[in-house]
Amino acid sequence: MNRDTQEMSCEEFQSLLPDLIGSGEDLANHPHLINCDLCRTLLSDLETIAEAARQLLPPEEPPDRIWKQIESAIRNEGT
Amino acid sequence: MVGNVAEAEDLTQEAFLQLHRKISTFRGDSAFSTWLHRLTINVVLMQLRRKGLHLVSLDEAMDPGPDESPGRSFGAPDPLLSGSIDRLALERAVASLPAGYRLIFILHDIEGFEHNEIASMLDCSIGNSKSQLHKARLKLRDALRTDSQKETRP
Numbered sequence: 001m002n003r004d005t006q007e008m009s010c011e012e013f014q015s016l017l018p019d020l021i022g023s024g025e026d027l028a029n030h031p032h033l034i035n036c037d038l039c040r041t042l043l044s045d046l047e048t049i050a051e052a053a054r055q056l057l058p059p060e061e062p063p064d065r066i067w068k069q070i071e072s073a074i075r076n077e078g079t
Numbered sequence: 080m081v082g083n084v085a086e087a088e089d090l091t092q093e094a095f096l097q098l099h100r101k102i103s104t105f106r107g108d109s110a111f112s113t114w115l116h117r118l119t120i121n122v123v124l125m126q127l128r129r130k131g132l133h134l135v136s137l138d139e140a141m142d143p144g145p146d147e148s149p150g151r152s153f154g155a156p157d158p159l160l161s162g163s164i165d166r167l168a169l170e171r172a173v174a175s176l177p178a179g180y181r182l183i184f185i186l187h188d189i190e191g192f193e194h195n196e197i198a199s200m201l202d203c204s205i206g207n208s209k210s211q212l213h214k215a216r217l218k219l220r221d222a223l224r225t226d227s228q229k230e231t232r233p
Contacts, residue, residue: 017213018206018209018210018212018213019206019209021209021213022194022205022209022212042220045220046213046216046217046220048163048164049164049169049188049216049219049220049223050188050216052163052164052166052169053169053173053184053188053189054188054189054191055166056166056169056170056173056189062088062091063088066088066091066092069092070091070092070095070096073092073096074095074096074099077096077099077100
């Protein structure tokens with residue numbers, strides 16, 4: 001990271017966050033975060049939310065009756 | 080995605096009917112699973128539009144408008160969300176997201192699709208998908224912090 005990166009403002013850093021997070025790289029040692037509690041807290045919160053989301057809404061299979069309804073509706077369309 | 084089991088079942092049926100009607104138009108330009116997801120998402124968006132949500136197209140779903148954009152985090156120090164987020168609080172917060180943000184958040188963070196897959200499904204750029212997901216998470220953070228502040232107040 002160069003000097004410009006170290007002196008980045010919070011606004012600049014946060015505008016880059018979607019790409020930085022999306023890149024999958026480890027941001028723990030990003031120079032801006034080393035000295036910025038605010039952005040470190042923000043990133044930690046966003047990671048906590050993403051982590052919690054993985055436990056949410058496990059995929060559900062539609063019940064058997066739905067498949068029967070679909071089969072029947074498709075048959076009706078064909079006639 | 081629609082927050083209602085009966086409605087989700089109706090939409091499942093509609094998606095399969097659409098699949099039956101349109102399968103002959105699948106040309107193999109993308110993976111079949113991507114094509115099917117796109118078709119399904121269109122069924123969901125049409126339903127949201129019928130319910131009166133301001134969704135005219137996928138483009139509009141991707142851009143909830145300036146009034147609904149989350150605030151950024153400058154200046155005042157923010158209290159950290161606790162390490163574990165209450166599941167019900169998160170479900171409530173997700174349900175309250177504008178439809179476009181909710182769509183991206185569910186596809187990426189809950190269902191586990193990559194940005195390139197979402198971009199292909201929604202016919203948007205990868206950058207747009209990343210940006211909308213980020214805004215969705217910021218909005219959830221605002222909602223969860225408001226929620227936890229309410230709970231800690233006497």
